[in-house]
Amino acid sequence: MSLLMFVMSASVSIAWSVLSVTAEQTAIVALLVVVGAFWALRAVDRLRFPVGRRPVPVPVEQLETPLHREPEPAQRLRAAGKLGGGAMLVGALAAVIIAVVLALALQVVGGLLG
Secondary structure, eight states: OOHHHHHHHHHHHHHHHHHGOOHHHHHHHHHHHHHHHHHHHHHHHSSSOOOOOOOOOOOOOOOOOOOOOOOOHHHHHHHHHHHHHHHHHHHHHHHHHHHHHHHHHHHHHHHHOO
C-alpha cells in the first residue's frame, strides 16, 4: 500500500468518525498529527545532501544616482492646499454620513416610543 493510499484511507476514517469523538480522542489525534508532522520534517531534512556553502559571485553595477532635492516653495504650497482641500472634503462627507445615520436612528427610536 502506498503512502498516498494510507493517508487517504486514514483521512476518510477520521472524517467518518468525527461525529462520535470525545475531547480526549481529539487531543490524541491532534498529538499524533503533530508527532507525524515532526517525523515527516525530520525525514525530509535527512534526504537533503550536505552541501558546503560557497559564496556565489554576483555582478554589481555602480550607478550614479541624483541626490534628493527639496521641493520648491510653490510646490509645497500647492501640496498643502490640495491636502487641506481633500481633508475638508472628507470631513464634510463624514459629517453628512453621520448626520444621516443619526437622523435615521432618532426616527426609528421615536417611532418605537410613539
